[in-house]
Structure formats: C-alpha cells, structure tokens
Amino acid sequence: MAGLGSKIRDFFTRSALSTDFYEDLEDKLIEADLGPKLASELTQLLRKAKAKDLQTFTKIVDERISPLITAEKLTLTPDGLNVLLFLGVNGVGKTTTIAKVAHYFQQSGVKHISAAAGDTFRAAASEQLGIHGERLGFRVVKSHSGADSASVVHDALTAALAHQDRLLLVDTAGRMHNKSELLHELRKMDKIIRQRVPEENYRRILVIDVNTGQNCLRQAEVFHEAVGLSGVIASKYDGTAKGGVLVAMARDLQLPIYFLGTGERPDDLSVFDAKAFMRDVIAMDT
Structure with a gap:
C-alpha cells in the first residue's frame, strides 16, 4: 500500500487538468489528517499562485508547514533520577x-x-x-x-x-x-x-x-x-x-x-x- 506522499505525487501527475483540481487536493490533504483549516490554507495558496504542479506545492509546504514540526531528542539529565x-x-x-x-x-x-x-x-x-x-x-x-x-x-x-x-x-x-x-x-x-x-x-x-x-x-x-x-x-x-x-x-x-x-x-x-x-x-x- 502506497504512503500518502506517493498518493499526493500521483494526484499531481493525474489531476492537473481537472476542473475540480483544488477541491480534490483539499480533500486529499484532509485525508492526510492535516485538518480542514490547514488543508484549506494550503489549497488557497496554491490557487492564488494559479499553480497545479508538485514543485510549487512542495515549496508552499516547505515554507508554511515544515517550520511547525519540531523534532526533539529525548535525553536524560546527568544527575539524579x-x-x-x-x-x-x-x-x-x-x-x-x-x-x-x-x-x-x-x-x-x-x-x-x-x-x-x-x-x-x-x-x-x-x-x-x-x-x-x-x-x-x-x-x-x-x-x-x-x-x-x-x-x-x-x-x-x-x-x-x-x-x-x-x-x-x-x-x-x-x-x-x-x-x-x-x-x-x-x-x-x-x-x-x-x-x-x-x-x-x-x-x-x-x-x-x-x-x-x-x-x-x-x-x-x-x-x-x-x-x-x-x-x-x-x-x-x-x-x-x-x-x-x-x-x-x-x-x-x-x-x-x-x-x-x-x-x-x-x-x-x-x-x-x-x-x-x-x-x-x-x-x-x-
């Protein structure tokens, strides 16, 4: 079973000519559990840019979503329990x-x-x-x-x-x-x-x-x-x-x-x- 990333890449390949492209993309992002608010925000940014390509989408994601994700290494303090x-x-x-x-x-x-x-x-x-x-x-x-x-x-x-x-x-x-x-x-x-x-x-x-x-x-x-x-x-x-x-x-x-x-x-x-x-x-x- 393909991951959601693969599904989204496939979506851009197959759906660029669709008149419902932006609505379908928003549904795909909600399927990824980004939530309606964030899915709508990303879709509107892509619509505003009049873009239907994965490269523009990736750029928007990198600018708007990546900074939200914080990875932190779980470490122990050196002293005590x-x-x-x-x-x-x-x-x-x-x-x-x-x-x-x-x-x-x-x-x-x-x-x-x-x-x-x-x-x-x-x-x-x-x-x-x-x-x-x-x-x-x-x-x-x-x-x-x-x-x-x-x-x-x-x-x-x-x-x-x-x-x-x-x-x-x-x-x-x-x-x-x-x-x-x-x-x-x-x-x-x-x-x-x-x-x-x-x-x-x-x-x-x-x-x-x-x-x-x-x-x-x-x-x-x-x-x-x-x-x-x-x-x-x-x-x-x-x-x-x-x-x-x-x-x-x-x-x-x-x-x-x-x-x-x-x-x-x-x-x-x-x-x-x-x-x-x-x-x-x-x-x-x-």
Whole structure:
C-alpha cells in the first residue's frame, strides 16, 4: 500500500487538468489528517499562485508547514533520577512504547532502569509491563488490579531513589469514558512526582496512535490540560498512516515529537526525523 506522499505525487501527475483540481487536493490533504483549516490554507495558496504542479506545492509546504514540526531528542539529565510519565488512551500502544523507550536507553548505555505499572485499571497492563521488564531486564513495581495508582507511583519512586536508578518509566491508565476520574488520578500521580523530582528531570509524554486521526488532537488537549505535556511519541506509524495529525498537533499545541513507533519489537522505535516524515506524509522531495 502506497504512503500518502506517493498518493499526493500521483494526484499531481493525474489531476492537473481537472476542473475540480483544488477541491480534490483539499480533500486529499484532509485525508492526510492535516485538518480542514490547514488543508484549506494550503489549497488557497496554491490557487492564488494559479499553480497545479508538485514543485510549487512542495515549496508552499516547505515554507508554511515544515517550520511547525519540531523534532526533539529525548535525553536524560546527568544527575539524579529521571522520570518519564507516559499518557494516552487505551489501545494506543502505551505499555509497548514504554518497553521500547527502556530498550532505547539501554542501548544508549543507561543502566538501572525501572518502571511503575500505574495503569491499575487494567490487570493486563501490569502483566504486560512485567513481561517486558523480565525480557529486557528492568525492574517493575506493580500492585493488584484496582489499587491506587498514585500509591504505585509513590512506591516506585521510593524504590528507584533507594536503588539510585537513572530512569523511572511510569505507565498510566487511559480510560477516556470516565474522563474526570482519570484526570484526577493523573494529577495525583503528577503531584507526587513533582514533589520528589526536579522539573528538569521530569517529562510528561503523550503516546498517540496516528491511525486515529483528528481524535488525537482532542486526546492531546485533555492530557495537556491535566499535567502539561512535554512531548509526543507517535505509535503504529508505517508511512501509510494518516500522520498529518502530527502537523496539526504541533501547530495547535507546540509539542515536540520524540519518536515514531513502527512495530512490536523493542527496537521498532525511530528517533523522529521531520524531513523524512514530511516526505512520507505530504510528498516533499527534500
């Protein structure tokens, strides 16, 4: 299956003579999940230039969209315990992403990594994180299903500080059907971490499934409101997904993107490359 970049290039090749060219292009950009507002803006700029060629479109994208995308390398501060709090709705691949990030830092030479199974709402989440910990060699602090997630985080922090860990990865619940309860829970966890870890050692990371399109934006707004997001990891990306939502998210929330997750294996995590992403999603050639 061709990626959206290939589809857009093909569109310019086949549709230049169409009387509905600009309307069809706008539909194609909305299909890429740029959102109606940005899709309309790009189309109107092309219409104003009276252009129907890929070269002009690429120039407009490079000028208007590329500056919106911020790629940032996720690094640890050299002193003390670093904490990464992972947020996201159920089903986005949050627990698997935690394992990938643990593996990434292990490959970078970081030792003494632990994790907190803070999603106590789903028993399977704690079990899954425990399995990842056994396979990759990091300690997992967990409790029984239905336990207070904030107490799990407290215990994990105490253990991580006692063991002089460099990194603690914290899983969280994502049951959006009960938003008020979820946000209260997340704020409690966030408060506990902030009381014991300096701000420069602490990041709140949203994991999104790019295939869910514009729903990601609303999710980001909810979690940003709760704890103040530091950045984003996009999961389940394969070049054919509707990754344009990352552009809209960067525009609306000014959040950097750390990684793209591309599979289930521990090493299926790529440092985000903005130029490569733009080539995949919106047909840029450079």
